Amino acid sequence: MVLGVIGADCHAVGNKILERVFSDAGFNVVNLGVMVSQDEYIDAAIETGAEAIIVSSLYGHGEIDCQGFRERCVERGIEDIILYVGGNLVVGKAPHEEIITKFKAMGYDRVFTPDTPLEECVNYLKKDIESHRAENGKNHQY
Amino acid sequence: MVLGVIGADCHAVGNKILERVFSDAGFNVVNLGVMVSQDEYIDAAIETGAEAIIVSSLYGHGEIDCQGFRERCVERGIEDIILYVGGNLVVGKAPHEEIITKFKAMGYDRVFTPDTPLEECVNYLKKDIESHRAENGKNHQY
Amino acid sequence: MKLFQGKIPENEFMQMREDALQTWPTGQDVDLDDAIQYQRGLPDSMNFARKMYEADQAKQVLLQPRAGVALVEEHIQLLKYLEPECDLLPTTIDAYTRLNQYNEAQRGIEKSKAAGQSLLNGFPAVNHGIAECRRVVESLSKPVEIRHGTPDARLLAEISFAAGFTSYEGGGISYNIPYAKKVPLEHSIACWQYIDRLVGYFEEQGVNINREPFGPLSGTLVPPFASHTVALLEGLLALEQGVRSITLGYGQAGNMIQDIAAMMALRELADEYFQQAGYKDYELSTVLHQWMGGFPEDQAKAFSVITWGGTAAALSKATKVIVKTPHEAFGIPTKEANLEGLKCTRQIVNMLADQEVPETKQMLWEVDLIKRETRALMDATITLGNGNIAEGAVRAFQAGVIDIPFAPSLANPGKMMPVRDNHGAIRILDFGKVPIPEDIRKIHRDLIQKRADFERREASFQMVIDDIYSISKGRLVGRPR
Amino acid sequence: MKLFQGKIPENEFMQMREDALQTWPTGQDVDLDDAIQYQRGLPDSMNFARKMYEADQAKQVLLQPRAGVALVEEHIQLLKYLEPECDLLPTTIDAYTRLNQYNEAQRGIEKSKAAGQSLLNGFPAVNHGIAECRRVVESLSKPVEIRHGTPDARLLAEISFAAGFTSYEGGGISYNIPYAKKVPLEHSIACWQYIDRLVGYFEEQGVNINREPFGPLSGTLVPPFASHTVALLEGLLALEQGVRSITLGYGQAGNMIQDIAAMMALRELADEYFQQAGYKDYELSTVLHQWMGGFPEDQAKAFSVITWGGTAAALSKATKVIVKTPHEAFGIPTKEANLEGLKCTRQIVNMLADQEVPETKQMLWEVDLIKRETRALMDATITLGNGNIAEGAVRAFQAGVIDIPFAPSLANPGKMMPVRDNHGAIRILDFGKVPIPEDIRKIHRDLIQKRADFERREASFQMVIDDIYSISKGRLVGRPR
Ligand code: B12
Numbered sequence A, B: 001m002v003l004g005v006i007g008a009d010c011h012a013v014g015n016k017i018l019e020r021v022f023s024d025a026g027f028n029v030v031n032l033g034v035m036v037s038q039d040e041y042i043d044a045a046i047e048t049g050a051e052a053i054i055v056s057s058l059y060g061h062g063e064i065d066c067q068g069f070r071e072r073c074v075e076r077g078i079e080d081i082i083l084y085v086g087g088n089l090v091v092g093k094a095p096h097e098e099i100i101t102k103f104k105a106m107g108y109d110r111v112f113t114p115d116t117p118l119e120e121c122v123n124y125l126k127k128d129i130e131s132h133r134a135e136n137g138k139n140h141q142y
Numbered sequence C, D: 001m002k003l004f005q006g007k008i009p010e011n012e013f014m015q016m017r018e019d020a021l022q023t024w025p026t027g028q029d030v031d032l033d034d035a036i037q038y039q040r041g042l043p044d045s046m047n048f049a050r051k052m053y054e055a056d057q058a059k060q061v062l063l064q065p066r067a068g069v070a071l072v073e074e075h076i077q078l079l080k081y082l083e084p085e086c087d088l089l090p091t092t093i094d095a096y097t098r099l100n101q102y103n104e105a106q107r108g109i110e111k112s113k114a115a116g117q118s119l120l121n122g123f124p125a126v127n128h129g130i131a132e133c134r135r136v137v138e139s140l141s142k143p144v145e146i147r148h149g150t151p152d153a154r155l156l157a158e159i160s161f162a163a164g165f166t167s168y169e170g171g172g173i174s175y176n177i178p179y180a181k182k183v184p185l186e187h188s189i190a191c192w193q194y195i196d197r198l199v200g201y202f203e204e205q206g207v208n209i210n211r212e213p214f215g216p217l218s219g220t221l222v223p224p225f226a227s228h229t230v231a232l233l234e235g236l237l238a239l240e241q242g243v244r245s246i247t248l249g250y251g252q253a254g255n256m257i258q259d260i261a262a263m264m265a266l267r268e269l270a271d272e273y274f275q276q277a278g279y280k281d282y283e284l285s286t287v288l289h290q291w292m293g294g295f296p297e298d299q300a301k302a303f304s305v306i307t308w309g310g311t312a313a314a315l316s317k318a319t320k321v322i323v324k325t326p327h328e329a330f331g332i333p334t335k336e337a338n339l340e341g342l343k344c345t346r347q348i349v350n351m352l353a354d355q356e357v358p359e360t361k362q363m364l365w366e367v368d369l370i371k372r373e374t375r376a377l378m379d380a381t382i383t384l385g386n387g388n389i390a391e392g393a394v395r396a397f398q399a400g401v402i403d404i405p406f407a408p409s410l411a412n413p414g415k416m417m418p419v420r421d422n423h424g425a426i427r428i429l430d431f432g433k434v435p436i437p438e439d440i441r442k443i444h445r446d447l448i449q450k451r452a453d454f455e456r457r458e459a460s461f462q463m464v465i466d467d468i469y470s471i472s473k474g475r476l477v478g479r480p481r
C-alpha cells in the first residue's frame, strides 16, 4: 500500500503514526510523507504494484486536492485500486455524513474522520484487499 | 420601597447589594432580607406606606412563589403598588423574553434578569414612581 | 431539640427517632434493621466512604457533579447520563424539602408532572419515600450522596440511609447559617447531632456512611479560617457521635497560593484537633468546591472558571472536587451542560494528575497564617463551650467569635467584612468581634492597604462590592472601573 | 537565493527586490516610498511593535487569535467580529500562498466565491494585492500581524508592509522545517534575510515593524532547548538585518514548571546572546502559544486545554498569548468558536493577572537546565558557522546539531526522539546527534527511567506515540492503556 499526505499539506505527525500502525499490522507500506501530488501516489503505486492508496489530508484543502484522483487513476490504468482517504478533510467543522458522502462521490472507497480508531481502518483494508483479490480472481481469471 | 427575597430562598448577597444601590439612589429602603412571604412584603408595605415592592427570586422556585402576588395585593387593598421582580426567576436557562412575558402576565410591572445593570432598574423605578404619583394625583385628587 | 454533650445514648436516640419519623407519612416506612440489611447488600463499589478512602490513599482527585430534578424517572435518567463522566454521584435536594415544607414539595411534584418538566430545584427525596429512592440507587453503579442545605435534615437522613445513599452532606452550622434565616443554631446543631448519631449507629453495625460538612458556606469571599473553623467544629461533632468517614470541604477563593495553602492547612488542622480530642480511628478526606460565588454568564468564560477550579483541586490534591457547569449564572443546568462541566474538569484534573507544586516559602507562610487564624477561633470557641463543642459553637456565634460573610441567618453576627488583597487572596477589612490577634490583624491591614494604594482609593464597602462581582465580570480582584 | 553574511547592502537589496516583485502581478504595485508614507500615516495604536513594547513594560498579557478566510469582505467581517475580545489581530494566510502557489490560491478564491463560503484555510493576501489588503487594515483599529508558514515569503512581506500590516511572523528555519518538505534551508534562510532586511529598511525610515520567529515548530513534543535554539538564531539573523522589535515564541508543553521555566530561560538567553553579539537597541518581547499539538474533540475538554494555555501564559508573564479555539480538533473555527477561545482565555488571564508564582528551587533548576541545553546547541551552531549565523544554522541541521521532532522537511535530521517524563515535562529519549553533554543526558535518561519504572514498561516509540495522543485523549502523560 502507498501512504502520504496530499497536496500542499505539511502535517507530518499523523502520517508517521499511520506508517507505524499499518506496518505493525503486516502491510508493506510505501510512505511518501507529506506534500504528495496525485501523480506521485500513482507513480509509486504502479512502481510497487500496490493494492491500495491511503490518502491523508489535514489542512483543509482536502476538497480541492482530492478531486479527480479516481479519474486520474483510471487514466493511468489502475482504475481498480483501493482508494482510502482520511483526516480533517474539509475546511471547518462539518457533519461526518456530509463529508463521507462528498468524498465517496469523488470515488474514494472509504472515508475516515480523525476520530475513527485506526484498528477499524486496518480491518477494513484487510477485508477490502481480500475481497478485491477474490473479485479480481473471478473477473480476470488470473 | 420594600425589598426582599421571596419564598424559601436564602440567596442573601444580591439582596445586600440591592439595598445598598437603592439607598444610595435616595430611596427609603425597607429591606426584609431573604425568605420573605407575600404577606410579609404586603404587611411592610402597608405599615410604611411604601410605593413599590421589589421582589427577588434566585433559587428557581420563583415561578411558584411569585404567583398570585398581585391578586394578594388587591385583596389587601394596595392594588396600585408598583411591583418589580428580578433574579434567576425560573428553573434552568430560558429565553429572556419568555421569562418577562410570564411574569408580566402575573401582574409584575417590570421584570429583570440578572444581567440588567442595576442603574437601569433605579431609573425605571424613579420614573414609574413619578408617573404613579402624577396619575394618583389626577385620579384620586389628593 | 436541645444540644447534647457527648454521644447520644442509644435508648434516648431511639425515642427521638420516633418523633422524627412522624413528620411526614413516608417516615413510617423506615425500619432500621431493614436499612442496615439493605446497606450491607450493596457492593463496596457503591459505598461512598470506601471510595473516598481509596482515593485518598491513592492521592486521586474524584469528580462529583450536583444534580437533582423533581421526578424519579427523570432523576434516574439525569444521573445515568452523568455517571460515565464522574466518580461520585449526587442527589441534590429541592429547596422546599430543605425547609421541611413537604406540602410545597408535593405541589412542586404535581406541577412538574403537569408541566412535563421539573419545576423544583432538586429531588424531593422525602416525598418520594424509600422505595422510590432505592429505585434511584439501584439504577446506578457508583456511590451516591445526598446534597442539600437542610437545617433539620433528620427525616431526610433516615430515608436516605434506608434507601442506600452512602454519604450525607451538611452540618448543624454549615446547613443553617448560609441556608436559613430564623432557625436557631441550637436547633440545627441538635438535629445534626441526631444525624451524626444515626450515621454512628450504622457504623456500629459495620455499615460505612460518609459525612461531609458543607465547606463553602455563603460561597462569597469566605476567608479560609472562617470556613475551616466551621469544618473542624462539625468534624468534631460528627466524630463525637460515632462518624468515621469524614470529608472536610473548602470553597475555592481564586488565589492559587491561598487555595493550596488552605487545603494543606485544613488537613493538618483536622488531624491536630481530632487527635487532640482523642479520635484516632477516623478516615479523613477533603473536598474542594470550584468557585462558589457569582459566575460569568458567558459560557466560554464559565469554562475558564471551571478549569481554574479543577486546577486548584488537582494542585492541592483534594480527594474530590465538586464541579460547576457553564450554565451556573443562569439556572439549574441541563444535563448536557452538567456533563460539559465534568468533561472540562476531567481534562484539567487529568492533565495535572502527574504534576506537583513545590512548596514555597510563601505557601508555607500562608499555611501558617491560616492555621494561626483558625486556631484563634477554635480555641476561643472551645473555651466558650467549656468542654462542650456544641455549646461552644452556639456561644461563638452569639459572641461574634465566628462570623460568616454574607450569610442570611439571624444567628450570624454579620459584622466581619472580607475583601481581596492586591493578589486576590481574601483578607479581612473589618474583623467585627472575631478574636484574631493583633499581629495578624496588622498583616491583613497592610495587605489591604497595598491594594488600596495600588488602586488609589480607600478600602471600603465599594471595594467589597467590586470583589463580589469580580469573577462574574471577568477578573479576580475587583478593580475600580 | 544564497546566504548573506551581515546586513545586506542597500543597493544589492534593491536589485533583489526587483526579482521578488515579479513573481506575481500584484507585486508590481509595491512602491517603497508610498509604503513608508502609508505606514507613517497609521496611528501608533495600530502599530504592533509599539503595542508589544508597551505591554512588555506594563507586564500585560495580550491576546491574539488566528483567523483568515478566502475573501476580503468576509475576512474583514471576521476580524471585526474578533476585535473587541482581543488586543492584537491576525491575518492567517492560506496554505497555497504559503507555498507560492498563487494560481491554486486564485482557484481557491474563485471556488470560494462560487460556493459562498471559504474553501481556503486562510487569506490569500498576495492575490488580493495592496489595495484590498489596505481595506482590511483600514477597517480595523488594532494592530494586525501576518501569520503564515511560508518558506519564501518575500512577496507576501512586500505586499503586507505596503498594505499597513505591522508585524510579520516566521523565519528561515521556523517557516521551513515544520512547513515544507523539499525547500533547502539555504533558500528559506536567505529569503528571510531579505524579509528582515526589508523590515530593517522600514526601521531606518522610522517605521516600526514587529518580527516574530515561529516558536512552536511542529507543535508536537518539542523540547524547549530545540525551539529556543531556533528562536535565538532567527532573532540574531533578524537583528543583523536591522530588525528592532523582536518577539520570541514558545509553544506550551503542558508541564507548568517546565513551561514557566522555558519562558524565563527564553528571555534571559535572548538578552545573553543578543548582547553578546553586540546588539543593544532591540525591543524584546515573548509569546506563548497555547498547546499546539493534537486537541481533544470534545469542546468542553478543549476549553480546559485552552484555559491551561492561558494559565501558562499568565503565570509566565508572556507578552502575548496565541489563542486556540474549541473547534481546534475539527477544522478552521467558525468566528463564534474563535471568539469563545478568546473569551475563555481572557477570563483566566485576567483572573491570574494579579497573582504571582514564587520562584522555587525546582523552577530555577529547570531554567538552568534549559539554558545549559540551549547553549550547547547554540555554541555548536555558532562554531559551525564560523562567524556566520546563517551558515551555522544550515550546517547545524546538516550535522544533526539541531533536530526538530516530527518535522516534515528533508533538511531536518529527524533522529532526535522526545518523550514525557513522569511529571509530563518533555525530555529526550534519543538525542540523535544533538550535542547535549553527557551529564545532562544522564538527567534525561534518569527522568525517563522513572516514568518507565512507574509504568512498568520500557521507554520506547510506543511511549512516544502515547504522548502524541495524550492531551487529545485527556491526559498529559500518555500512560499505557
Ligand atoms: C452563592 C450562591 C449560593 C449560596 C448562597 C449563599 C447565600 N446565602 O447568599 C449557597 C451555596 C448557599 C446557595 C444555595 C443554593 N442555591 Co445558589 N447560587 C449561588 C450563586 C453561585 C451566586 C449567587 C450570588 O450571590 N451572586 C452574586 C449576586 C450579587 O448576584 P445575584 O444573586 O444574581 O443578584 C443580582 C441580580 O440577580 C439582580 N437581582 C436580583 N433580584 C433583583 C430584583 C430586581 C428588581 C432587579 C432589578 C435585579 C435583581 O441584582 C442582584 C445584585 O446585582 C448562583 C449562581 C450565579 N449567579 O453564579 C447560584 C444559584 C442562584 N443557586 C441556585 C440554587 C438552585 C441553589 C440551591 C437551591 C441549591 C441547588 N439546588 O443547587 C440552594 C438554595 C437553597 C435555598 N433555600 O435558597 C441556582 C438557581 C437556579 C435557577 N434559578 O434555576 C443558581 C442560579 C445556580 C445554578 N445555576 O444552579 N447558592
Ligand code: B12
Pocket: A008, A009, A010, A011, A012, A013, A014, A015, A017, A018, A054, A055, A056, A057, A058, A059, A060, A061, A084, A085, A086, A087, A088, A089, A090, A091, A092, A093, A112, A113, A114, A115, A116, A118, A121, D066, D092, D093, D094, D095, D098, D121, D122, D149, D178, D179, D217, D218, D219, D220, D292, D293, D294, D295, D296, D327, D328, D329, D330, D331, D332, D333, D406, D407, D408, D468
Ligand atoms: C500540529 C498541527 C500543526 C503543525 C504541524 C506540524 C507538522 N509538520 O506536522 C503546524 C503548526 C506546522 C501546523 C500548520 C498548519 N495547520 Co495545523 N494543526 C495541527 C494540529 C494542532 C494537530 C495535528 C496533529 O499532529 N495531530 C496528531 C495526529 C496524530 O493526528 P492527525 O494529524 O489528526 O492524524 C490522525 C487522524 O487524522 C487520522 N488520519 C489521518 N489521515 C488518515 C487517513 C486514513 C485513511 C485514516 C483511517 C485516518 C487518517 O489518523 C491519524 C493518526 O491518528 C491540528 C488540530 C488538531 N488535530 O488538534 C491542526 C490542523 C490540522 N491545522 C490546520 C491548519 C489550517 C493549518 C495551517 C494551514 C495553518 C492555519 N491556517 O491555521 C498550517 C498548514 C500549512 C500546510 N502547508 O499544511 C487545521 C486544518 C483545518 C481544516 N481542516 O479545516 C487544523 C485542524 C487546526 C484548526 N482547527 O484550524 N499545524
